[in-house]
Amino acid sequence: MIIEINSMYPEPRKVKRAVEALEAGEIIAYPTDTVYALGCDLLNKKSIDRLYRVKGMDPRQPLAFICPDLADLSKWAVVDNHAYRLLRRVLPGPYTFILKATREVPKMLHTSDRRTVGIRVPEAPVIVEVVRQLGRPVISTTAHRPGDELVVDARDIEPTFKGVELVLDGGLGGRQPTTIVDLSHGSIDIVREGAGPIEALQ
Numbered sequence: 001m002i003i004e005i006n007s008m009y010p011e012p013r014k015v016k017r018a019v020e021a022l023e024a025g026e027i028i029a030y031p032t033d034t035v036y037a038l039g040c041d042l043l044n045k046k047s048i049d050r051l052y053r054v055k056g057m058d059p060r061q062p063l064a065f066i067c068p069d070l071a072d073l074s075k076w077a078v079v080d081n082h083a084y085r086l087l088r089r090v091l092p093g094p095y096t097f098i099l100k101a102t103r104e105v106p107k108m109l110h111t112s113d114r115r116t117v118g119i120r121v122p123e124a125p126v127i128v129e130v131v132r133q134l135g136r137p138v139i140s141t142t143a144h145r146p147g148d149e150l151v152v153d154a155r156d157i158e159p160t161f162k163g164v165e166l167v168l169d170g171g172l173g174g175r176q177p178t179t180i181v182d183l184s185h186g187s188i189d190i191v192r193e194g195a196g197p198i199e200a201l202q
Contacts, residue, residue, distance in 0.1 A: 002154060007031055007170030010126045014168070019133045021166045022047075027054055029143055029157045030130065031170035032066075033123040034094045034178050034195045036143040036151055038161060039066070042136050043106065054163040055141055064096045064118035065137040068128045076105050076137065077119050083183045086201065092123040094195035098182040116184045126170050142177050150175050 005014045021028050022041045027050060029038050038055060040047035042065055052059050067073040070087060077099035079087065087097065101117040120140060122128065131138050143151045143161065151157055154169035179196030182189040188201055 001165065002158070002167045002169050004169045005126055008125055010129050015126075015129050015133055018130045018166060018168055022130070022134055022138065026165035027051055027163055028166040028168065029154065029161070029164050030127045030168040031124060031154070031173055032127060033092070034174045034176055036154060036157060036173040037127070037140045038143050038164060039127070039138040039140040041134070042139055048139055050163060051139060051141065054161050056145060057141070062118055063139050063141050064120050066120045066122060066127055066131055066140045067137050068132045069121060072137075073119055073121060076102055077117055078102055082186070086183070086188070090196065090200050091121040092128075094122070094176075094178050096120050096178045096180045098180065098184050098191070100184050118180070120178065126168055144177070
């Protein structure tokens with residue numbers, strides 16, 4: 001099912017429909033401040049397993065999740081003063097930050113033997129409002145398979161990713177994924193250069 005939604009001022013009833021889908025264990029697709037993404041409920045293990053299958057990902061590959069703001073982020077990630085100053089400067093924005101996970105993060109989301117987690121606070125009203133209404137983060141991964149063209153049109157998501165039950169169509173998506181930054185060792189390590197400018201991290 002595709003639902004057209006205002007990307008800047010998302011209609012409450014459409015946000016509610018997305019929240020209901022997540023609570024029911026469904027996989028949804030939505031616009032972010034970079035590319036379209038696929039997501040599910042943080043606390044639903046079966047949905048997370050399905051998300052891996054829908055995208056065709058190795059289950060050992062880490063997934064990020066979306067928080068609505070910095071205050072919520074600190075519940076899930078350990079943020080020291082240095083990291084906080086950086087995050088406050090560039091978020092919300094097109095970055096994914098790898099940080100040490102708190103005990104609140106379900107063990108199934110820890111990457112290998114490192115207790116880390118990838119977190120986004122996007123400048124994207126649709127998914128931010130969905131997360132606020134859900135009351136917990138949404139597990140998120142780009143609607144893109146390595147080697148394939150980026151999916152920029154929401155109408156192409158369902159044919160490309162079988163198993164996505166709801167698509168929030170906020171118009172054409174971007175063509176660059178997030179910049180991934182690892183802060184878990186106390187330094188700024190660029191894992192992937194994307195839409196977020198590197199200069200802003202200095």
